[in-house]
Amino acid sequence: MTTVGCTSDKKNNISEESSKTETLAENIEEIETDIIENETKTDEETDTASNNFIFTPLIAEESIYGGTSSENINIRYTVKYQSVILDEETAEVYPELSETLIRDKDERMKAAFESAEVFKENMGYFTESAFEGMELSDEVITSVVRSDTNVLSLKMEGYSYGGGAHGNYYTVGTSYNSKSGEMLKLNDVVKDIEKLISVTKEKLAEAYPDGLSGIEHLTEVLNNAADKAYGEEGFDAGFGWTLGYNQLELYFNPYTLASYAEGQQVVKLGFDEYPELFNEAYTENIPDAYVYKLDNYEDITYEDIDQDGENEEIRINMLYNGTGEDYPEDYVLEVSFDDKMYNTSLASYAGYENYFVKNNDGSCYVYSFTKHDNDYIMLDICKITKEGLMVSNAGNMEPAIIRSEYTDGEETENGEYTTYFNSLEYSLTNPAHLKLSSRLNSLSTYSGYRNYALNSDGFPVSETPYIIDNAVTFVLKKDFEFEESYQNGKRTGKKLTLPEGTELYTHLTDGISYIVLRYENDKYVYAEINTNEYPQLINGVLAEEILDGMFYAG
Numbered sequence: 001m002t003t004v005g006c007t008s009d010k011k012n013n014i015s016e017e018s019s020k021t022e023t024l025a026e027n028i029e030e031i032e033t034d035i036i037e038n039e040t041k042t043d044e045e046t047d048t049a050s051n052n053f054i055f056t057p058l059i060a061e062e063s064i065y066g067g068t069s070s071e072n073i074n075i076r077y078t079v080k081y082q083s084v085i086l087d088e089e090t091a092e093v094y095p096e097l098s099e100t101l102i103r104d105k106d107e108r109m110k111a112a113f114e115s116a117e118v119f120k121e122n123m124g125y126f127t128e129s130a131f132e133g134m135e136l137s138d139e140v141i142t143s144v145v146r147s148d149t150n151v152l153s154l155k156m157e158g159y160s161y162g163g164g165a166h167g168n169y170y171t172v173g174t175s176y177n178s179k180s181g182e183m184l185k186l187n188d189v190v191k192d193i194e195k196l197i198s199v200t201k202e203k204l205a206e207a208y209p210d211g212l213s214g215i216e217h218l219t220e221v222l223n224n225a226a227d228k229a230y231g232e233e234g235f236d237a238g239f240g241w242t243l244g245y246n247q248l249e250l251y252f253n254p255y256t257l258a259s260y261a262e263g264q265q266v267v268k269l270g271f272d273e274y275p276e277l278f279n280e281a282y283t284e285n286i287p288d289a290y291v292y293k294l295d296n297y298e299d300i301t302y303e304d305i306d307q308d309g310e311n312e313e314i315r316i317n318m319l320y321n322g323t324g325e326d327y328p329e330d331y332v333l334e335v336s337f338d339d340k341m342y343n344t345s346l347a348s349y350a351g352y353e354n355y356f357v358k359n360n361d362g363s364c365y366v367y368s369f370t371k372h373d374n375d376y377i378m379l380d381i382c383k384i385t386k387e388g389l390m391v392s393n394a395g396n397m398e399p400a401i402i403r404s405e406y407t408d409g410e411e412t413e414n415g416e417y418t419t420y421f422n423s424l425e426y427s428l429t430n431p432a433h434l435k436l437s438s439r440l441n442s443l444s445t446y447s448g449y450r451n452y453a454l455n456s457d458g459f460p461v462s463e464t465p466y467i468i469d470n471a472v473t474f475v476l477k478k479d480f481e482f483e484e485s486y487q488n489g490k491r492t493g494k495k496l497t498l499p500e501g502t503e504l505y506t507h508l509t510d511g512i513s514y515i516v517l518r519y520e521n522d523k524y525v526y527a528e529i530n531t532n533e534y535p536q537l538i539n540g541v542l543a544e545e546i547l548d549g550m551f552y553a554g
Helices: 011-035 088-093 095-121 123-129 193-207 215-226
Strands: 002-006 058-069 074-085 134-147 151-161 168-177 239-243 247-252 265-270 290-293 298-303 312-323 329-337 340-348 352-358 364-371 377-385 388-396 401-408 416-426 434-441 445-454 466-468 473-476 480-485 491-498 503-509 514-519 523-530
Touching (some): 074 095, 095 168, 134 239, 151 239, 193 215, 193 265, 298 352, 312 352, 340 364, 340 377, 401 445, 434 466
Parallel strands (some): 002 265, 168 239
Antiparallel strands (some): 151 168, 247 265, 290 352, 298 312, 329 340, 352 364, 401 416, 434 445, 466 503, 480 491, 503 514
């Protein structure tokens, strides 16, 4: 793939699953609102100075894993579809957008189950023609490019392999008017399609001086997409686009302008180089601070690094540098702008995710989430300045997954099996409200997440407790005294003794000194803990003597 920049200095369970997702989001929002009620700012304070509010969508994933296993051959398939919804609070502000997203989610969930059914129905054929260890797939990974008062723009990166010489990959986009919920067409954003065609041709000619085998199709592709939204009949699936905070991105997928071997072409057009090209409704009143996910490997973006009022073209590249002597793998993060290139080394056991972060003071960062021992996700913060990169490690943090559920299907006599997985994850969009998870070791090992805001150094800081996403269940070994608590962790001052055999569920903790446990569905108790030494204590007593069900990961 080549990126070209224009610098600017279960089929029937669909409704049930949607209902579960909405209910979960509502419950979580209620808990969070209660917890941070003293920290929450007014609407005017949470809006950026440009009075354009950034909201945080939820990414819902539906995955189906299956295959067949026998003495002769093993075949696996993966169907993974991600879509976006809004939490209850955001949905109240953008009700039409919420309805549109729920409808889109249901359609994609249905498509995921249908795709899995195709793999299942053709398993006999694959068994006869497949090679050992064959892995079939149909995946759509969704990321948030922009989410503010004016626009929600989503990038969907797909990959499919159903046998044959190679799989196929593609990038498409869906962009919505946040207020109306209507899907945007290219000519809603671009004033002059002919000018767009001309500029795009110029940039592709610069990037491909030897030409592209199908460049003659460019005019037809862009004209075709001008007055059609993604998914409409007649829309060219070989083309897609998204709208960022400072740029329009055009994706020409394999076989659209070139052969598969020539790859995908991406053209990025900065707003301020071609102000006459774009509709000001989508390019002015841009928020002062935001977060968006970067492409793997190479990406181009436009930001004002030196804060002189003009955006620089910034090239951000993640280079694989081989395996280190002691493992993990080594990567080099390269950042180039103003004819200068800076780099820093990062390590990860299995991949990474990079995000661009612009803080309220105009400072810019790359957030790199990398994997380490025991599946720990570590956050490295790289501040971009005109002098170079300033790198710091923020510890164990990752985008918050607030629900993850596995369900095993029945295995058939011929060895076919199916596993279902669904999850709900917060996207990273707003530096003032980043939902990040960390691994905790408070009476057991589990993860919890909380709301963070960036400080002036670009570090996420929080004074709220961790919400424990997948609760651990304890059983009291003996009668034990606690203090009553509310759902938000506030203590009542009233002592009560719970009897032996009571089931307790982890609910909230600061990870160090206290924990709030739930019992009997909607009742809560508070306990002091000590996690700085082992064995750990609960209300001054050895926790292992009180709680059955504790476990710690290495």
